[in-house]
Structure formats: C-alpha cells, structure tokens
Ligand SMILES: Nc1ncnc2c1ncn2[C@@H]1O[C@H](COP(=O)(O)OP(=O)(O)O)[C@@H](O)[C@H]1O
C-alpha cells in the first residue's frame with residue numbers, strides 16, 4: 001500500500017457517511033458565517049437603528065390622540081421588516097462577495113468541499129443570522145408594546161414568523177444574484193425584486209381589471225414568477241386584530257420553502273460554473 | 278512504483294482565454310502549456326509578473342476553468358474532487374478571516390477537512406507549533422504581521438496532512454527572516470516525502486529551494502528541467518582582457534574565434550566560449566599582446582531568465 005492510499009483509508013474512516021459529511025461541512029461554514037456576521041460592526045449598526053426606530057414609535061404615537069398602540073406597532077413592524085430586509089440583502093451580499101474578494105473561498109474550495117456545499121453553508125449561516133436579529137428586534141417590539149400598554153397577541157408572533165420566512169426567501173434571492181454579479185448590481189436587483197414582490201398581487205389585480213389582453217397575461221405571469229411577498233404580511237392583521245386562519249400561515253411557509261429551494265438550486269448551478277478571478 | 282504514479286501533477290496543452298468584459302475581445306493568457314511535477318520534489322513554477330503562474334494554479338485548484346487542455350493531480354482529472362483531500366493550497370496574497378484567532382482559523386479548516394472532532398484540538402496545537410505560531414494562537418488574525426499570515430496560511434494548507442502542497446508566491450512581501458522561516462517550512466515538508474509546487478518570480482528562492490523548475494513567460498513554457506541542467510545547457514564563456522595589439526590583428530583573431538569585442542581606452546576585451554580560452558590566449562600571446570586577466574563568466578539563472586523573457590517577447 002502506498003502512503004497515499006493508507007492516508008486515504010485513514011481519512012475515509014474518519015469521515016464515514018457522505019451525507020453526514022456534507023451536512024457537517026454545511027454546518028461548519030454556516031457556523032463560521034454567523035460568527036463573521038456577529039463580529040462585524042454593520043450588523044450592530046443596523047440593529048441599533050432598528051431598536052431606536054421601534055422605540056421611536058412611542059414618540060410618534062404621542063403625536064396622535066387616537067389609536068396610539070396601533071401607530072406604535074405599525075412603526076415597530078415597519079422597523080423590523082425594513083431592517084430585516086436591509087440585513088438580509090446588504091449583509092448577505094457583502095459576506096458572499098468578501099469571500100471571493102479576500103480569496104478565502106480559494107482555500108475552502110481547494111479542500112474536498114464542493115461549491116454548492118459552500119453556498120448552502122453561506123445561505124444557512126446568513127438565514128440564522130437574520131433570524132437571530134429578527135428575534136432580537138421582536139423582543140424589543142414586545143418590550144416597547146408592553147411598556148406602552150399595546151396588546152401583543154398570537155397573531156403578532158405569527159407575523160414575526162412569516163417575516164422571518166420572507167427574509168429567508170429574500171436572502172436566497174440576494175445570494176442568487178451575488179453568484180454572478182457585482183455587489184452593487186446584486187443589491188439593486190435584490191431590492192428591485194423585493195419591491196416588485198410586494199407589488200406582485202397588485203400587478204395581477206390590475207391586469208385582471210384591465211381591458212387589454214396583453215396586460216391581463218402580463219399581470220398573471222408577473223404574479224406567478226415574482227415572489228408573492230404580500231402573502232407574508234400579517235402586520236395589519238396583528239395591529240387591527242383581524243383573525244388569522246391556519247392556511248394564512250401554513251401556505252406562505254410552504255411557499256417560502258419551495259421558492260427558496262428553486263432559487264438556491266439556480267444559485268448553485270451558476271456558482272458551479274463561474275470562474276473565480 | 279510505476280512511472281505514472283511518480284507524476285504528481287501533469288498539465289497537458291492547457292489554454293486559457295479571459296474575457297475582460299462583455300463584448301470585449303478575449304485575451305489568451307495561457308497558450309497551450311504542458312509540464313509535469315514528480316513526487317517528492319520542490320517544483321518551482323517561475324516567471325515574471327503577469328506570465329500566467331497564478332492562472333495556471335487556479336486552474337489546477339478548480340477555481341477557474343481551462344478553455345482547453347487537460348490536467349491531472351495524483352492521477353485524477355482536476356474535474357474530480359476526491360483527490361482534494363490530498364492537496365493543500367496557499368493562494369497568492371490571501372487575506373484570511375481576520376475576525377478569527379489563529380486557533381479558531383485552523384479549527385475551522387480542520388473541521389471542514391473532516392478531522393475527527395476528538396483530534397482537532399491536538400492537531401491545531403501541533404500545527405501552530407509547526408508553523409512557529411504557538412505563541413500567537415489566541416490572537417486575532419487582524420493583528421498578525423504579513424509573515425505570520427503567510428505562516429498561518431501554510432498551516433491551513435497542512436491541516437489535513439496533504440501529499441502535495443501548492444504555494445502561490447509564498448515569499449512575496451516578506452522580510453529576509455520571514456523568507457527564511459518559509460524556506461525552512463518548505464524543506465521540512467519535503468523531508469517528510471511530500472511534494473511542493475510553488476510559484477515565484479524571485480530567482481534566489483529558485484536557486485536555493487527548487488529541485489526542478491518550469492519557466493513560463495507570457496503564457497508559454499520556455500524551459501522545464503533541473504535548475505542545474507538549465508545552467509549547464511547554457512554555453513559558458515570567459516572574458517579575456519588584454520592590451521598592446523593592433524586593431525587589424527585584433528579583428529582577425531576575433532573573427533577566427535567568433536569572439537565578442539569591447540574596447541576601452543587602455544584595454545581590449547574578448548568574450549569567448551569557455552572551451553576556446555586556451556586557443557585564443559595562444560593566438561593573442563603569439564602576436565605579442567599583454568594579457569591582463571581571464572575571468573570565467575558563468576551564466577546565472579538571472580541571465581537565462583532574462584534571455585527567456587526576451588525570447589518569449591519575440
Ligand atoms: N480575471 C482576469 N481577467 C483578465 N485578465 C486576467 C485576469 N487574471 C489575470 N489576467 C491576466 O492574465 C495574465 C496572467 O496573470 P497571472 O496568472 O496572475 O500572472 P502571474 O501569476 O504569473 O503574475 C496577466 O496578463 C493578467 O493581466
């Protein structure tokens with residue numbers, strides 16, 4: 001037996017089970033991504049601003065004599081969603097780009113780690129980070145609401161949950177764009193898709209109401225292809241106490257998982273083929 | 278062991294075109310290069326900046342794809358990934374995760390390489406020791422000097438005890454002490470029977486370290502072989518300085534021996550082939566010249582390199 005094959009046997013024995021190995025690698029890369037994110041200043045900057053904005057809801061609501069709790073919570077939800085998306089897009093794209101620019105990805109891919117595994121690790125690490133931040137913002141929201149005497153119901157928690165699912169989808173989109181274009185374009189495209197995604201129902205309804213056949217078809221396809229992000233928005237339900245049914249929550253969750261999976265597969269396919277230069 | 282398994286890296290007719298941007302004309306960076314690296318040697322991939330060394334290495338590492346041609350490492354096509362557990366790679370001018378400490382950094386790579394959990398701590402400590410960073414293991418990479426970063430980078434490449442180490446410009450940007458430390462690491466690795474593939478544009482490193490070289494200039498291989506053979510192939514020459522000879526006679530002798538001529542106010546100087554020194558001297562003395570000095574002129578790798586650069590430019 002040559003030294004090389006003896007060595008091979010040793011490592012293979014050590015890493016029994018291909019799937020376990022792959023999952024382990026994804027977890028290692030994800031863990032490192034979370035660590036990188038929480039050791040970076042940008043994240044805390046975003047978080048501090050988010051908490052300030054949630055708190056500022058108290059001030060804004062004092063300007064009004066009616067509906068103070070509602071105004072407070074509207075501002076709070078807006079803050080959570082705005083900063084959640086900002087972190088998902090800008091931190092996500094930044095971290096992927098940095099790996100290539102700093103050539104850390106070179107050493108990782110020279111190990112027996114496939115590009116897809118790397119990308120999935122990055123994705124799950126980013127989602128974990130974004131969810132962690134969402135959780136902290138939700139805590140701030142609940143604390144401020146309690147202090148101001150605004151109600152916090154199960155629907156509020158469902159709204160945060162769906163926001164988190166939406167952010168998972170947005171992160172997948174951001175990662176997809178950063179696999180083949182510069183950070184600036186990736187950010188522009190991601191923000192564009194995010195905004196269009198929130199309008200996708202309106203486009204469909206506008207098309208349906210329109211006289212023009214072309215417009216009808218355009219509206220229907222825009223809604224089909226763009227992510228339907230309004231489906232994740234339960235904030236009005238939460239703030240105005242509108243009842244929420246089980247499918248209102250379950251359907252968007254499944255939708256987010258399916259849509260994210262498709263986007264991630266597309267991201268992996270482009271990532272496998274690109275030149276790192 | 279068969280002839281083939283002695284060959285650790287084999288590159289056959291690799292061509293690489295870069296497209297600088299959409300719609301721009303593509304630029305050929307590698308013009309069909311071929312070479313091979315044998316087991317257990319320190320191989321120097323040598324050439325001036327922009328020759329295509331990094332590009333070649335990135336193709337071997339699977340980071341970019343060749344336009345055409347084939348390459349294999351340890352007998353496996355580079356498109357496969359199983360052999361990657363036997364190779365380590367230090368990219369050119371890397372910036373590592375600077376938010377990690379040296380120890381965290383090596384732990385991360387050890388985990389990625391599937392080092393069993395129970396062995397990770399010990400492996401990392403040994404590696405820190407081996408690359409001379411035992412004292413700095415708990416400092417963040419942000420505070421490392423360039424030499425320390427290069428060493429932790431080599432530590433990263435060694436984490437899974439690979440057979441072959443690929444180092445892209447491992448000495449660049451280091452002070453003399455840093456370079457000596459890296460050289461010592463490379464020798465240690467070779468002494469354990471491993472193979473090193475390093476790129477460099479620094480010729481003194483090649484003369485000191487490499488058992489074998491390939492010289493690449495403008496995307497073409499100009500020479501492959503031992504640095505010593507390389508020097509032997511070159512015709513050695515000598516300089517003869519003399520005085521007191523008429524110009525016409527001097528010209529006659531120069532023509533007979535195909536000597537190159539340089540005149541100064543006091544002396545004349547012939548450059549002649551080494552094996553003709555005796556005959557030229559005899560002829561000069563016969564005509565009454567006073568020979569001032571005879572100096573052998575060994576071709577250095579530096580000169581050969583410059584020649585190769587000039588030839589490549591044509
Ligand atoms: N991403 C790229 N796009 C276009 N040209 C490139 C790219 N990378 C390198 N080149 C060109 O390829 C040539 C070889 O570069 P490189 O392999 O880095 O040289 P070396 O490592 O020998 O200094 C250079 O002329 C360089 O300008």
Ligand SMILES: [Mg+2]
Pocket residue numbers: 327330331332369446
């Ligand atoms: Mg280079």
